[in-house]
Amino acid sequence: MSNYSFFAMVNRMKLIDRWALMRNTSKENIAEHSHSVAVIAHALALIGNKKFGKNYNADRAAVLALYHDTTEVITGDMPTPVKYYNDEISTVYKDVEAVAGERLLSMLPDEFREDYTPVFEHSDDDRELWALVKAADKISALIKCVEENRMGNREFDLALKAQEEKIEAIDLPEVKYFREHFLPAYYLTLDEHTK
Numbered sequence: 416m417s418n419y420s421f422f423a424m425v426n427r428m429k430l431i432d433r434w435a436l437m438r439n440t441s442k443e444n445i446a447e448h449s450h451s452v453a454v455i456a457h458a459l460a461l462i463g464n465k466k467f468g469k470n471y472n473a474d475r476a477a478v479l480a481l482y483h484d485t486t487e488v489i490t491g492d493m494p495t496p497v498k499y500y501n502d503e504i505s506t507v508y509k510d511v512e513a514v515a516g517e518r519l520l521s522m523l524p525d526e527f528r529e530d531y532t533p534v535f536e537h538s539d540d541d542r543e544l545w546a547l548v549k550a551a552d553k554i555s556a557l558i559k560c561v562e563e564n565r566m567g568n569r570e571f572d573l574a575l576k577a578q579e580e581k582i583e584a585i586d587l588p589e590v591k592y593f594r595e596h597f598l599p600a601y602y603l604t605l606d607e608h609t610k
Contacts, residue, residue: 421522421531427488434559436494437574440566443559445484445492451558453480455551455593460544463589469543476544482534483548486515550590553581554598561601 428446457477463469484492490511498508516535520528537545557578563571582594600608 417524419522419524421519424488424519424522425482425485428485431484431487431492433492435492436496438568438570440563440568445487448555448559449481449484451555452483452548452551453477455554456480456544456548458597459547459551459587459589459593462592463547463587466592467588469589471544471547475541476547479534479541479544480548480551482531483552485519486512486535489515489518546587547589550582550585550587553578553585554590554593557582557598558601565602565604 428449429444431445433443433445433448454477456479457473460469460471460473460476463471464473490508493508497504499505513536520531520535523531533541557575560571560575560578564575582590582598585591
């Protein structure tokens, strides 16, 4: 009987904390973050389909989002200021992520590798869905900043402003719709939600 480590490694996503360079009032790991990104990517796809005549596969968008940071169980979560410091570091990090993806795929039986390859190797077939996942990733980061800011954590003040500007700059109608109709609720307290 063979032993395959893929799912045990995916389970370790809960051990990789995000926002390591910043003081957090509430820790967030990549499993929690990936769930958030999956929910938002799924919503963006549905918004695109229902409001803007797109033909996104919302379920596939959610699956891509669930696995979008899985390589970090091998690489760890490199802080954004380091990861994108310059093109050279960014390119090398992408190469490291690719190697980590190949390593994870090697932990599956051969017959399942082709099913999981698209979550580690972005294919042109999923280009539009990956754009939604990337947007959802930024929205999720904004939500984290809003939550920290609402708890009085000034550490996230600049990050909040930067994330709001990034979301504003995304040129996708589904993101604009989400920003206008759903994001404002994240700035409210529980009591304000239930009035």
